[in-house]
Amino acid sequence: MSNLKKRVALVIGSGAIKCAASIGMFQVLKEENIEIDLVVGCSGGAIYGVGIAAGMDPHEIKELSDSTWTKDLMQGYMVNLKASKDGTLKFNERSGLVDDSFLNEKLKSIAGEKLFSELRTPLIVVATDMMNGEPVELSEGDIFNSVRASLAIPMIFPPWEIDGTLLIDGAASNPLPIDVAIQHGADIVLAMGFTLDYRNKFRSITAVQEQMTSIYMNNIFKNSYAFNNLAHHSEIFPIIPEFDSMISMFDIHKMPHIIEKGKEATLEQLPHIKRLLG
Amino acid sequence: MDIKINYVEGIGVISIGGELDAQSSPELTQFFDKQVAESTQNFVADLQSLAYSSSAGIRIFLGMARDSRRNGGDLRIAAVQPQVDKIFKLSKFDRIVKIFPTVAEAINSFSS
Numbered sequence: 281m282s283n284l285k286k287r288v289a290l291v292i293g294s295g296a297i298k299c300a301a302s303i304g305m306f307q308v309l310k311e312e313n314i315e316i317d318l319v320v321g322c323s324g325g326a327i328y329g330v331g332i333a334a335g336m337d338p339h340e341i342k343e344l345s346d347s348t349w350t351k352d353l354m355q356g357y358m359v360n361l362k363a364s365k366d367g368t369l370k371f372n373e374r375s376g377l378v379d380d381s382f383l384n385e386k387l388k389s390i391a392g393e394k395l396f397s398e399l400r401t402p403l404i405v406v407a408t409d410m411m412n413g414e415p416v417e418l419s420e421g422d423i424f425n426s427v428r429a430s431l432a433i434p435m436i437f438p439p440w441e442i443d444g445t446l447l448i449d450g451a452a453s454n455p456l457p458i459d460v461a462i463q464h465g466a467d468i469v470l471a472m473g474f475t476l477d478y479r480n481k482f483r484s485i486t487a488v489q490e491q492m493t494s495i496y497m498n499n500i501f502k503n504s505y506a507f508n509n510l511a512h513h514s515e516i517f518p519i520i521p522e523f524d525s526m527i528s529m530f531d532i533h534k535m536p537h538i539i540e541k542g543k544e545a546t547l548e549q550l551p552h553i554k555r556l557l558g
Numbered sequence: 559m560d561i562k563i564n565y566v567e568g569i570g571v572i573s574i575g576g577e578l579d580a581q582s583s584p585e586l587t588q589f590f591d592k593q594v595a596e597s598t599q600n601f602v603a604d605l606q607s608l609a610y611s612s613s614a615g616i617r618i619f620l621g622m623a624r625d626s627r628r629n630g631g632d633l634r635i636a637a638v639q640p641q642v643d644k645i646f647k648l649s650k651f652d653r654i655v656k657i658f659p660t661v662a663e664a665i666n667s668f669s670s
Contacts, residue, residue: 506650509613510620515580516613518648548641552579552612 286514286557289318289466290332291458292325293501294451295474296529297349299324300342301521301542302472307338308546309470314557316470320460322406322450325472326430330391330423333403342539344390351530352382357436373410373446376438383437384428391423399423404464405430406450406457410439415453417460418442455501458508458516468556469512470549472519472542475501477526515556521545560607561589566665570598575607578615590622599631602664606637616649623655632656636664 290309292302302325309316321329327348331341356379363369364377396403396419404419407429418426421442429440429447439446450457456473476494479487509516521541527534559582560575570593578586593601603619611619623633635657638646646652658664 502648502650505648509616509649512613514614518613518645520644520648552577552610556580 286467287317287465288315288468288470288557289320289461289464290316290329291320291456291461291469291471291473292322292329292332293456293471293473294323294325294449296324297531297535298474298521298523298527298538299328299472300345300349300535300538301474301545302328302332303338303342303345304521304539304542304544305470305472305519305546306332306341307539308543308550310338312550312554314553316401318461318464318466319401319403320406320457320464321403321427321430322455322457323430323433326405326427326450327387327390329403329405330394330399330427333399333401334394335400342535344386346532346535348386348390349530349532353378353386353529354436355379355382374439376432376436378436378438380437383431387424387428387431391427394423396420396423396426402464404457404460406454406460407432407440407442407447408450408453410446410448413453415450415457416445416447451497454504455497456505458505459511462508462512467514468553469514469516470519470546470553471505471516472521472545473501473505474521515552517549517553519545519549559585561586563589563593565598566602567669568598569600569602569665569668571602571604571661571665573604573607577610578608578618579610579612580614583614583618586618587621590618590625594625594629597629599626599629600668601626601631601633602661603633603635604637604661605635605639605642606661608639608642611642611645613645613649616645616651619651620654632668634658634664634667636661 319329319333357377360377404417405426407416409416430450432439432448434448439448458469458471461469475498479491562573563570626633
């Protein structure tokens with residue numbers, strides 16, 4: 281690698297509340313004065329990506345995070361699930377089981393009226409085209425719409441339309457978008473990603489569906505990492521926190537543990553990152 | 559990084575110690591290219607003393623596997639340490655190259 285300053289990208293993959301581990305990662309990078317040239321976020325990773333790219337303090341990001349992952353995110357879910365099963369709720373490509381007003385309000389409190397161009401560090405958010413399954417990169421205009429699209433978990437949150445394209449969760453096409461960082465000239469990629477937990481008890485069709493989702497998503501995650509690893513000319517540092525127990529979407533009480541594990545995973549790679557940065 | 563080779567039944571057992579990353583990987587590439595040029599076909603990479611491998615390290619091992627296979631031989635991996643094993647599994651490297659718990663098993667695999 282040449283002696284020119286190496287361009288460093290932070291990629292935060294999908295993982296819902298687990299993405300809060302990126303707060304721990306960010307704390308370490310700030311303490312070590314490691315400058316980030318590009319942030320790429322997918323799904324839950326996009327929320328934290330905004331905070332980091334905006335230059336927010338880790339503590340501020342944590343406060344916003346704590347108020348986001350609450351059961352209010354899922355308002356209407358059980359009622360709508362029942363209604364969709366008994367046929368009283370008609371589902372189409374724009375439907376979601378959850379009333380997304382809480383989510384939208386939360387995202388507006390994080391992103392405000394900010395535009396991508398106003399961020400301190402360039403940010404790219406990844407969503408998926410609902411109609412053709414292709415990943416879509418969003419890096420212009422207002423941030424709220426892009427993050428809302430990236431977070432549109434299929435069937436749960438209603439898809440989000442931007443410029444005539446119906447968009448859903450970036451995780452559906454690119455759960456850890458290292459390729460985006462590579463394409464935008466990153467030499468060193470710090471890639472924080474999360475796998476889904478596997479069940480060992482199955483008492484319903486929903487449980488089997490969840491297991492299959494974990495199997496599909498984890499294999500997409502690894503296959504995509506493997507390909508990007510081969511494609512890149514330089515280093516990808518996988519920062520994969522290992523949690524002590526299953527983390528489900530509303531485990532706010534586990535937030536300190538999640539952040540700590542993010543910090544640990546980053547510290548593990550830190551000597552190697554610093555070596556490469558010279 | 560520390561690299562040594564010894565031959566067992568015509569198989570080049572390459573012991574790699576230290577840490578393998580973008581900075582140290584050219585040394586391993588040069589070393590391996592020389593072995594291939596000297597017509598050794600089959601190799602075992604003994605990773606007992608390899609404490610760390612980065613993504614660049616994986617690419618080097620893949621290159622070594624590819625080159626030895628082009629020559630009609632193969633590369634097998636042995637004695638992988640936990641940190642390195644994690645990255646091998648994440649990169650699906652273990653799907654491309656056979657990995658064994660010990661050097662002896664890796665050597666024996668060439669005759670089975």
